[in-house]
Amino acid sequence: MKPTRATLADVARLAGVSLGSASRALSVPDQVKPQTLANVQRAVEQLGYVRNGAAQALASRKTHTVAAIYPTLNNPIYADSIQALQQTLWGYGYQLLIASHEYKPARELEVLRAILERGVDGLVLVGTDHPPEVFELTRQYDLPYVLTWSVDETQYPHCVGFSNFEAAYALARRIVGFGHRRVAMCGGSTFGNERVRARQAGTRAALREAGLDLRPEWIVEAPFTFEGGRQALRELWDGEARPSVVICGTDLQAIGLLDECRAKRIRVPEDLSVTGFDDIEQARLTQPPLTTVRVPSLEIGTRAARHLMALIDGKDGDDEIVLDAPVVERGTLAKPADLRRSAREQ
Amino acid sequence: MKPTRATLADVARLAGVSLGSASRALSVPDQVKPQTLANVQRAVEQLGYVRNGAAQALASRKTHTVAAIYPTLNNPIYADSIQALQQTLWGYGYQLLIASHEYKPARELEVLRAILERGVDGLVLVGTDHPPEVFELTRQYDLPYVLTWSVDETQYPHCVGFSNFEAAYALARRIVGFGHRRVAMCGGSTFGNERVRARQAGTRAALREAGLDLRPEWIVEAPFTFEGGRQALRELWDGEARPSVVICGTDLQAIGLLDECRAKRIRVPEDLSVTGFDDIEQARLTQPPLTTVRVPSLEIGTRAARHLMALIDGKDGDDEIVLDAPVVERGTLAKPADLRRSAREQ
Incomplete structure (x- = not known):
C-alpha cells in the first residue's frame, strides 16, 4: 500500500473531534474550545498535515507565493524579466509560480482562475489590456497586482513599464x-x-x-x-x-x-x-x-517585484513606474x- | 470600501447554517442534510464563492492543474518543451503552473513545498537527481509525477527523456x-x-x-x-x-x-x-x-503530458519512454x- 497524504479527516480522527471541529480549529481557531484546538494542533503536527492554500490564507492571510502570467515563455526578453522578478521575490522570502497564455486572452482567464483557486498573495501581469473578468476576479479576491511592460492605454496606477x-x-x-x-x-x-x-x-x-x-x-x-x-x-x-x-x-x-x-x-x-x-x-x-x-526587462522584473511587495504590505502610495526604452x-x-x-x- | 472576496463564513451566514455545516457541505456533501446542502449551494452561487484547492480536492480529488519545475526558463530548449507540455495539457482540460529553480536544488524543494500547499494533481520535473525530500514529499502527498529529459541514473519507471x-x-x-x-x-x-x-x-x-x-x-x-x-x-x-x-x-x-x-x-x-x-x-x-x-524537446513535453495524465487517471502500466537524441x-x-x-x- 502506498503511503498517502494525510487528510483533514485523518486529523479529525486522530484528534478525536468531528470533521467540522477540525475544520474550525484550522480556519477560525479563536472560535473553538482551547482543548479542541490543542488536540487538533497536535494531530496536525503528528500527521504532517499541510493545510491548503485558502485555509492557510484565512489563518495567516499570507501564502508567501506570487503568480505571474506571461504571454509566452518562448521569447528571451520575458525569460530575462522573469528571472529578475524571481530573484527579487526570493529576497523577500516569496516563491514565484509562472503561467503563459500564448497570446490568448481566454487562456489567461482560465489559468488565472486556477491560480486564484490555489491561493496566492499577489499577481504580476504583462500589459494593460486583459479580459474584464481578469480585473473582476482580482477585485473579488482582493488580490494585489502589478501590470508590467506597458504604461499605454491605462488609468491603473500600479504599472511598471515603458511607453x-x-x-x-x-x-x-x-x-x-x-x-x-x-x-x-x-x-x-x-x-x-x-x-x-x-x-x-x-x-x-x-x-x-x-x-x-x-x-x-x-x-x-x-x-x-x-x-x-x-x-x-x-x-x-x-x-x-x-x-x-x-x-x-x-x-x-x-x-x-x-x-x-x-x-x-x-x-x-x-x-x-x-x-x-x-x-x-x-x-x-x-x-x-x-x-x-x-x-528594460530586468528592471521591469525587479521593480515589479518590489512594487507588488509594497502592495501586499498594504502600502498603496506608489505611482506608475515609467522606465526608458531607448533606441x-x-x-x-x-x-x-x-x-x-x-x-x-x- | 473595497469589495472583498467572499469567505466560507459569508457563505454560512447567508445559508443560515453553522460554519462547520457549510464546510461539510462543501467537502463531504453526502454527509449533510439535503436542505443544508441546497442552502449552502445557493449561497455559494450568490456570493460567487470559489472553494479553495484542497476543499475542492476533497470533493472531486481533482484540481485540473499540474505543476512543472524547470532548472531555468532562460534556455529556449526548455521554453519549447514547456509549450508542447502546455498545449497537450490544455487538450486534456488541465492548466499548467511553472516554476524554475535556477539549478539550485534547495530552491527546487522550496517551490515544490509552495506548490504542494496550493494543491495540484500532478508534477513534472527535469532530470532524475533531486533532493531526497522532493521524493518524500511526492510520496507524502501521493502526487503522481513524471521525470523528464533524462533516463540516466534512475530506477524510476516514469521517465520521459533520452540517454x-x-x-x-x-x-x-x-x-x-x-x-x-x-x-x-x-x-x-x-x-x-x-x-x-x-x-x-x-x-x-x-x-x-x-x-x-x-x-x-x-x-x-x-x-x-x-x-x-x-x-x-x-x-x-x-x-x-x-x-x-x-x-x-x-x-x-x-x-x-x-x-x-x-x-x-x-x-x-x-x-x-x-x-x-x-x-x-x-x-x-x-x-x-x-x-x-x-x-527531442517538443516530444518530451507532449509525451510527459500524456504520461502524467495516465498516472493521474490511475493507469500505472507505462514504461520508461526513451527517445532519440541524434547528432x-x-x-x-x-x-x-x-x-x-x-x-x-x-
Missing part, C-alpha cells in the same frame, strides 16, 4: 531621419495587446509628421518568432512594391527576417534596413548587429539605396 | 572519428545534475576507446549561457596547451563561444571545432551553422588543423 508609443515614435523618427519613405511593419495581432496598438500609433505619428503613412499592405501580422520574421519578409518581398525598411515587433522576428534575407541574397542594410524590438542578447550576434529598442543603433538601419545612389551621383 | 550518456558518447565518437585528440568540455556543475555527469561519462567512454582521456584542465565549468561559452573560450585559449575541439553543454554556450572566437579572430572550424547540445533554432543561424545534438552535423566540426596540414603536405 510603447514613445519608443516606437522615437524609432520611427530615426528611420525617417535616414530618409526612408517606404516603411513596413511586421507585428503581432492587436487583439488584447495594447503594446502592438501603441507601437503602430507611435510609428504612424512619426511618419505623419514627415508627410508619410503606413500602407495597409505593408502592415504584416506574423507570430513574434523567427519564423514570423521569415514569413513577413517573403510576404513583403513578393509584393508589387517593396519597402526600404521593415520595423519588426520583436528581435526574434528581426533575426528570422535577417536569416531569410541571407537566403534570398538581400543585403542588409544596403538593399533593406531592418529594426528589432527588445534588445535580447542575440541582437548583438547578427551580421550586421541589429538596430533595436532596448526594453540602440547598430548596423541594420542605414540610408535607403535610392538615397545612397543619388548621393553618389551628385 | 545523455549515449548522446554524448555518439558525439564524442564522431569527434574522435575526425581525428581530434585534444578534446575540451565546457559544461555546467555536476551537483544535483545527472545530465552533466552522464555526458561527461559518455564522452570519456568514447575517448578511452580511442586511447584518449579528458585532461582535468580542459573540463571547464561555466554557466549554460552565451556568457558561459565566452568565459570558457577565454579560459581554454589562455592556457598553456590549446584544445582542437570544445564540446559545449548547451547551444547557448556554443553560440557565445563562437562569438568570442569571432572577437579573437579564431577561425571555426579551421582553428577550432565547436559542438553544441540541444539544437535550438539559433543553432542553424550561426556562421558556420552549429554541429550539435538534437534534444546533427553542420559546419563547426571538422578535421583538426594539424591533420589538415599533414594531409596537404602528403
